[in-house]
Amino acid sequence: MKLIALIAFTFSILQSATVVDAGDMFAKSTNCKSCHLPIVNEWKESWHSKSHYKHDEYFKKSIDYVSKKSRKSLNGVKVECATCHNPRIAVTSTDEEYEIDAVMGLDKGSKVDKALADDAISEGINCVVCHNIDKINCKEKDSIRGINRIEWTKSGVMSGPYSDAKSPYHKVQHRDFMSNKSNKLCYVCHANDRSIKNVVFANTQEEYAYSQTLCVECHMGKKRLSVASTLKIDHGKAKKRKIRTHGFRGAHFDDMIKGALTISAKQKSSFILITLKNKLPHNVPTGFGSREILVELSYLKGKKEIKKESISLTTHYKDRRKRATIPHLAKTSSKNMSIPAKGQKILKVKKVKGATSVNISIYYRLVNDEVRSLLKLKDDIWVKKSPIVSKKIKLK
Ligand code: HEC
Ligand code: HEC
Ligand code: HEC
Ligand code: HEC
Ligand code: HEC
Incomplete structure (x- = not known):
């Protein structure tokens, strides 16, 4: 009995963050430019695009500080923070064995080292973070966030707001968390941010519970008539669509x-x-x-x-x-x-x-x-x- 329970437990941990490779054709926003240039440019201005050790001084120095004070390896802390800041990372946790190797400087060229050096994650929260989410497990415990709360689509499948979109470059699928229930998407990360001693210091979801307004109304702007893709798919013209901007402007503006x-x-x-x-x-x-x-x-x-x-x-x-x-x-x-x-x-x-x-x-x-x-x-x-x-x- 004990053995079964143990196996089930280990399995549920493994299952909570399955890594799926986004694929070279999709991993970076440059892959989307030829058909979604205005969106790529808007997103580049946002702090979602700066959510990486190299691009946000405050984030970088916080990681350095946590590593110094908690005596966890720098890479170990980077992987932990990647849960929400760099969710396309290929390694989702580090174990004690890795920590020992890291202390002795034996981790150069390791799986963790390679995962963190991968150029694809340098874009932080990019297109294939949000648009490759297949499922959000809202019933998970509140403390389970980011990468551990979601399941990825197969490489090249984009989830989006429309139910009738077609693209020659990628598959598409409609999801409610991309349209009328998009707060669910934001809450994957904008909730229950906690310290190593379980002090919750940020929880927009909890503050928000009673409001009907969607986050995107203010942070992606009102819907307006434009095009989702500049590709000429509608009788020689780009198709008109109701869209929002990808600015995600917040307190940095x-x-x-x-x-x-x-x-x-x-x-x-x-x-x-x-x-x-x-x-x-x-x-x-x-x-x-x-x-x-x-x-x-x-x-x-x-x-x-x-x-x-x-x-x-x-x-x-x-x-x-x-x-x-x-x-x-x-x-x-x-x-x-x-x-x-x-x-x-x-x-x-x-x-x-x-x-x-x-x-x-x-x-x-x-x-x-x-x-x-x-x-x-x-x-x-x-x-x-x-x-x-x-x-x-x-x-x-
Ligand atoms: C539960 C998801 C989650 C995890 C895990 C997480 N963060 Fe964050 N972090 C966020 C969100 C969401 C924001 C944006 C909130 C805001 O703008 O106020 C943020 C913002 C920040 C900021 C502010 C950046 C700025 O430019 O002002 C810092 C610094 C930061 N996080 C450090 C860390 C560190 C260090 C770790 C790992 C020890 C970490 N975070 C882990 C979700 C997370
Ligand atoms: C933080 C999550 C997030 C990121 C990152 C993100 N998107 Fe979106 N995107 C959304 C949401 C949510 C919608 C649906 C908004 C609505 O209609 O309410 C959307 C809508 C779209 C649409 C439909 C048209 C529109 O603009 O409404 C396209 C196309 C799109 N995104 C492409 C991209 C590309 C390309 C990137 C990378 C440059 C990107 N997205 C990054 C969340 C995201
Ligand atoms: C060769 C052109 C092309 C490229 C490259 C391309 N797309 Fe698209 N994409 C389209 C077209 C066309 C549509 C459908 C637009 C419409 O129906 O209005 C679309 C639709 C979408 C949608 C909305 C899907 C829906 O069902 O709501 C998302 C999200 C999206 N693309 C994301 C991306 C991302 C992310 C990349 C880069 C990894 C990318 N696309 C690269 C042509 C392209
Ligand atoms: C995968 C995790 C994740 C998801 C999903 C996500 N965010 Fe974020 N968001 C972050 C992190 C991490 C930051 C902080 C980045 C930094 O400052 O380095 C952030 C920052 C922000 C900011 C602050 C920007 C600023 O200028 O201060 C806003 C606003 C925001 N997100 C809105 C949204 C909205 C709206 C959604 C849902 C459509 C969403 N986010 C989905 C992780 C996420
Ligand atoms: C009615 C408009 C409105 C709605 C709806 C809204 N916000 Fe905001 N948000 C703002 C404004 C204005 C600011 C800048 C003032 C501030 O920082 O508090 C902001 C700031 C933020 C910031 C940066 C805050 C900081 O101090 O670091 C984050 C993160 C954020 N919002 C996330 C969200 C999320 C997630 C939702 C949905 C659950 C949401 N917002 C819904 C208007 C809105």
Whole structure:
């Protein structure tokens, strides 16, 4: 009996992430350009295309840091993160034997080494990640995500939104998670991101449960009349279709951030009450832990600034020794300070004496000071403050 249970258990682990080779004709977005050029160009601008060790400084340095602090090999950590960041990887887990080899430097040229060096995964979340998903196992445990939650189609079979499409280059198949149920696709990765100690630090799915709006309405834009493929398949012309854009614009883009919250403020005796309202169906910030909302107050007497103040709304993480750390190594976290989905947060600030007015400016930052300095992030985009909204009120 025990033996059967053991076999069944091992089998279910193996079954959870079956690797299927995407095939040389399909593995990279360059293979799609001749017939889907506008889509390829839109996607290239998105951060899905930068989701690789080489292309996102924050991701790279987080991997380096996790490896250093957890004493797991760099490649071992890369494979772990690939679950959601590079799902077309040919190796989906590493074992203890590999870790020993890696420590001794005997892993050069190994299967893991080759899988990580494969140029095809350098595109991160590319066309054949989303469009080669055959099934999403929504009934899996919440902690099972990315590569472990899905099954791939055979090489050259694209799942898509249409039920009547034909292509000379690849097979097509309709899937509901590509059309009216596309949130299921996003939740494969945008949910239940957790630390090695099981602290969940990002869960857009949970925040979202009660909204009917699809993620793609905002992150791929409204449907518009254009063409899905530029190939002339419709009486010598490209076929007209209702399509969306493949921009997946989010917090890395100023135009998305602007207006994400609204503000109202009033004085109440010696305090200022600032109300931040969020109309979006997910928290602001949603997604990755350590994002930050900054509230900056500039107090004026007449036209002269007499004092500046800054309040940070962010989450801090501590490791098992209670030292500041990054989300992935967290044992505990401070309170979630994000503005809840379709909700609000009211801040109460003590007014500065003598001030006749105050300018209140709300900004968004991709990473707070603490994590930025732990990881020694260099690029300007991590310090940049993106304006959300501002307001000036008179004081008595
Ligand atoms: C993160 C997942 C994801 C990635 C990556 C992705 N797509 Fe899509 N794609 C979708 C979804 C979802 C739809 C359906 C949107 C809808 O109609 O609601 C779609 C629709 C399409 C369509 C139908 C026409 C349209 O634009 O609506 C084509 C063709 C397509 N994708 C090709 C590509 C190509 C080529 C790439 C790589 C450059 C790519 N996709 C990358 C998720 C993705
Ligand atoms: C030789 C041209 C050609 C190439 C190359 C090509 N496609 Fe297509 N693809 C088409 C045509 C034609 C359609 C159907 C368009 C229509 O019906 O409006 C299509 C449709 C699609 C659809 C929508 C399918 C559906 O049922 O909704 C997806 C997704 C897609 N292609 C992805 C890709 C990806 C990813 C690549 C690169 C790996 C690629 N295609 C390469 C011609 C091509
Ligand atoms: C295979 C996993 C996976 C799937 C499926 C997926 N995403 Fe993502 N998404 C990611 C990862 C990983 C990142 C972060 C990439 C980075 O910053 O390096 C990301 C980033 C984003 C961002 C932030 C971009 C920015 O500019 O800040 C948005 C918005 C987004 N995804 C929307 C979607 C939507 C909408 C869907 C469903 C149609 C979807 N994603 C499906 C893994 C996924
Ligand atoms: C009504 C429009 C709207 C819908 C629907 C929507 N979003 Fe967003 N999303 C935004 C805006 C605006 C931002 C930029 C503000 C921010 O970062 O919170 C954003 C930001 C994001 C980010 C980057 C957040 C960060 O702080 O790192 C991710 C990831 C994301 N959305 C995923 C999703 C997913 C997944 C869904 C569906 C479950 C979804 N969004 C539905 C409007 C929307
Ligand atoms: C459950 C799926 C999942 C796993 C596993 C995962 N990530 Fe992510 N990661 C995401 C998603 C989704 C986003 C985008 C959220 C957003 O934009 O806020 C993201 C974003 C990030 C970002 C922010 C990037 C940026 O440009 O702002 C970093 C850093 C990151 N992940 C590091 C890691 C590391 C390191 C690992 C492995 C230890 C890892 N992730 C494993 C899903 C995952």
